[in-house]
Amino acid sequence: xxxxxxxxxxxxxxxxxxxxxxxxxxxxxxxxxxxxxxxxxxxxxxxxxxxxxxxxxxxxxxxxxxxxxxxxxxxxxxxxxxxxxxxxxxxxxxxxxxxxxxxxxxxxxxxxxxxxxxxxxxxxxxxxxxxxxxxxxxxxxxxxxxxxxxxxxxxxxxxxxxxxxxxxxxxxxxxxxxxxxxxxxxxxxxxxxxxxxxxxxxxxxxxxxxxxxxxxxxxxxxxxxxxxxxxxxxxxxxxxxxxxxxxxxxxxxxxxxxxxxxxxxxxxxxxxxxxxxxxxxxxxxxxxxxxxxxxxxxxxxxxxxxxxxxxxxxxxxxxxxxxxxx
Amino acid sequence: xxxxxxxxxxxxxxxxxxxxxxxxxxxxxxxxxxxxxxxxxxxxxxxxxxxxxxxxxxxxxxxxxxxxxxxxxxxxxxxxxxxxxxxxxxxxxxxxxxxxxxxxxxxxxxxxxxxxxxxxxxxxxxxxxxxxxxxxxxxxxxxxxxxxxxxxxxxxxxxxxxxxxxxxxxxxxxxxxxxxxxxxxxxxxxxxxxxxxxxxxxxxxxxxxxxxxxxxxxxxxxxxxxxxxxxxxxxxxxxxxxxxxxxxxxxxxxxxxxxxxxxxxxxxxxxxxxxxxxxxxxxxxxxxxxxxxxxxxxxxxxxxxxxxxxxxxxxxxxxxxxxxxx
Numbered sequence: 001x002x003x004x005x006x007x008x009x010x011x012x013x014x015x016x017x018x019x020x021x022x023x024x025x026x027x028x029x030x031x032x033x034x035x036x037x038x039x040x041x042x043x044x045x046x047x048x049x050x051x052x053x054x055x056x057x058x059x060x061x062x063x064x065x066x067x068x069x070x071x072x073x074x075x076x077x078x079x080x081x082x083x084x085x086x087x088x089x090x091x092x093x094x095x096x097x098x099x100x101x102x103x104x105x106x107x108x109x110x111x112x113x114x115x116x117x118x119x120x121x122x123x124x125x126x127x128x129x130x131x132x133x134x135x136x137x138x139x140x141x142x143x144x145x146x147x148x149x150x151x152x153x154x155x156x157x158x159x160x161x162x163x164x165x166x167x168x169x170x171x172x173x174x175x176x177x178x179x180x181x182x183x184x185x186x187x188x189x190x191x192x193x194x195x196x197x198x199x200x201x202x203x204x205x206x207x208x209x210x211x212x213x214x215x216x217x218x219x220x221x222x223x224x225x226x227x228x229x230x231x232x233x234x235x236x237x238x239x240x241x242x243x244x245x246x247x248x249x250x251x252x253x254x255x256x257x258x259x260x261x262x263x264x265x266x267x268x269x270x271x272x273x274x275x276x277x278x279x280x281x282x283x284x285x286x287x288x289x290x291x292x293x294x295x296x297x298x299x300x301x302x303x304x305x306x307x308x309x310x311x312x313x314x315x316x317x318x319x320x321x322x323x324x325x326x
Numbered sequence: 327x328x329x330x331x332x333x334x335x336x337x338x339x340x341x342x343x344x345x346x347x348x349x350x351x352x353x354x355x356x357x358x359x360x361x362x363x364x365x366x367x368x369x370x371x372x373x374x375x376x377x378x379x380x381x382x383x384x385x386x387x388x389x390x391x392x393x394x395x396x397x398x399x400x401x402x403x404x405x406x407x408x409x410x411x412x413x414x415x416x417x418x419x420x421x422x423x424x425x426x427x428x429x430x431x432x433x434x435x436x437x438x439x440x441x442x443x444x445x446x447x448x449x450x451x452x453x454x455x456x457x458x459x460x461x462x463x464x465x466x467x468x469x470x471x472x473x474x475x476x477x478x479x480x481x482x483x484x485x486x487x488x489x490x491x492x493x494x495x496x497x498x499x500x501x502x503x504x505x506x507x508x509x510x511x512x513x514x515x516x517x518x519x520x521x522x523x524x525x526x527x528x529x530x531x532x533x534x535x536x537x538x539x540x541x542x543x544x545x546x547x548x549x550x551x552x553x554x555x556x557x558x559x560x561x562x563x564x565x566x567x568x569x570x571x572x573x574x575x576x577x578x579x580x581x582x583x584x585x586x587x588x589x590x591x592x593x594x595x596x597x598x599x600x601x602x603x604x605x606x607x608x609x610x611x612x613x614x615x616x617x618x619x620x621x622x623x624x625x626x627x628x629x630x631x632x633x634x635x636x637x638x639x640x641x642x643x644x645x646x647x648x649x650x651x652x
């Protein structure tokens with residue numbers, strides 16, 4: 001049964017489709033709330049699927065935010081509209097300007113062809129992945145040609161989020177050393193484009209060479225991620241980066257990998273929604289006799305082991321696959 | 327219904343309770359597997375609850391692994407047995423020795439009073455949190471007096487894992503600058519002790535002072551986290567760090583916060599198990615007609631929005647709270 005539309009939902013839908021910044025912002029705020037945007041999603045989802053979704057990830061301090069802005073500006077100058085979703089607690093988009101950056105922020109912020117939004121990153125990460133996908137849908141439905149998702153790429157959840165992008169650019173900086181080691185396994189898998197940012201620093205060429213060597217170790221890949229050097233504040237390398245992202249998009253469109261990724265995105269999305277829904281159900285039923293709250297006390301006091309308690313709770317919550325119990 | 331014990335489970339239980347390294351290792355490997363250790367947990371859980379669980383977290387490169395080893399050695403010299411669980415893809419515990427460190431690793435590794443284990447961090451993070459708690463239980467049941475959990479503290483999941491510790495030491499290094507900003511919000515909440523490691527570097531006192539200033543901003547806390555400077559490879563500050571951890575433990579024992587944390591740990595544990603169980607159920611039922619696989623295709627092809635699809639799947643999986651359907 002479809003619930004009756006909340007008051008104002010049509011206004012929100014209209015605002016999103018008309019690319020009205022204020023109502024886009026309200027829609028994303030709604031996506032950040034616990035229940036998400038079931039009704040809005042139903043209404044705008046048919047209008048999605050046109051935007052290019054680009055992920056930008058890398059360790060804190062790699063300059064991702066400045067890079068995202070510079071990419072947005074450069075893409076604008078190519079006549080494309082750009083939305084930016086920052087999923088990064090250290091993102092400067094929340095508040096003010098980027099320190100030391102010479103972009104005239106006001107110019108970007110007043111351009112209706114650019115929309116920048118920082119996601120609230122507190123609370124459960126499962127919900128954050130879901131809310132980020134919703135935000136991307138909203139910007140997609142609003143008609144932005146490109147949507148950039150910026151995350152600080154360290155934990156598994158950030159990797160999950162960035163995997164919702166079609167093309168993932170992994171941003172590194174020269175002399176990262178041990179940190180490269182730390183994230184290497186993860187980034188090798190997710191990078192479609194490597195960015196060596198702050199390339200005016202010593203060691204940029206070495207970092208690029210190390211990446212190239214890493215790529216040489218797995219020569220049988222269908223797409224070899226290009227390595228682009230950038231100096232974001234000066235705009236150096238940005239056109240090349242955009243070209244690399246566009247090339248990857250063109251390749252995806254002709255490769256079975258494109259469909260595989262769409263399928264993977266849809267799966268991740270559904271699982272995130274299901275898990276969040278499950279979590280809400282558990283919480284709402286927690287106070288029942290022999291429910292979660294009672295089980296917590298038992299496990300805390302070690303009168304029941306966590307597996308037995310969880311299994312007991314689970315059996316009460318979930319239907320048997322074939323025979324439905326009375 | 328309790329399933330029949332797997333062959334060898336009694337041997338595993340015995341091995342754990344006898345603190346046999348080889349069988350402890352096997353038990354933790356079992357915990358890392360998809361289904362976890364339902365039977366083992368049931369058998370050893372009554373023997374848990376005696377170990378001091380200490381979390382050690384901080385950004386990559388803060389020197390957490392060396393610190394963990396030095397703490398282990400120092401606690402050993404106070405007559406305590408110590409287990410270390412590293413949940414850190416960059417942890418050197420997996421393979422060899424710590425570069426540049428002068429500890430004679432062999433001495434530690436052959437001491438039956440020390441057990442060091444690196445968790446496999448690939449795969450779903452939800453499962454990792456669960457597996458880490460299981461590993462802590464195994465070491466607790468094995469009679470280790472102290473169990474140190476080391477994580478790279480960046481993502482929300484790592485914060486969730488470290489929250490399973492009783493006392494959390496957050497490790498920083500001088501001159502972290504922006505990174506401190508990035509993790510500040512998170513660490514302020516979780517730190518019981520601050521460690522400024524690599525304190526022989528320039529800026530150690532300034533980092534300590536900045537932390538102290540940060541703490542001054544929230545003066546109404548019941549426990550003010552002490553700030554300890556360490557130079558881990560030289561062992562400097564390690565006794566003071568252990569004292570700080572012990573003080574926090576003593577405070578917890580007399581404060582309602584101790585019980586609050588136990589409750590929170592039990593809750594996190596049950597939720598992790600339930601979510602993992604739910605995930606397994608979804609996957610096992612995915613190929614059913616109108617199941618997850620069909621829904622993925624619909625969402626991918628945009629013929630159904632993700633919320634509607636997830637709701638439909640969820641209603642099939644989960645029982646209604648009051649009336650059970652036939």
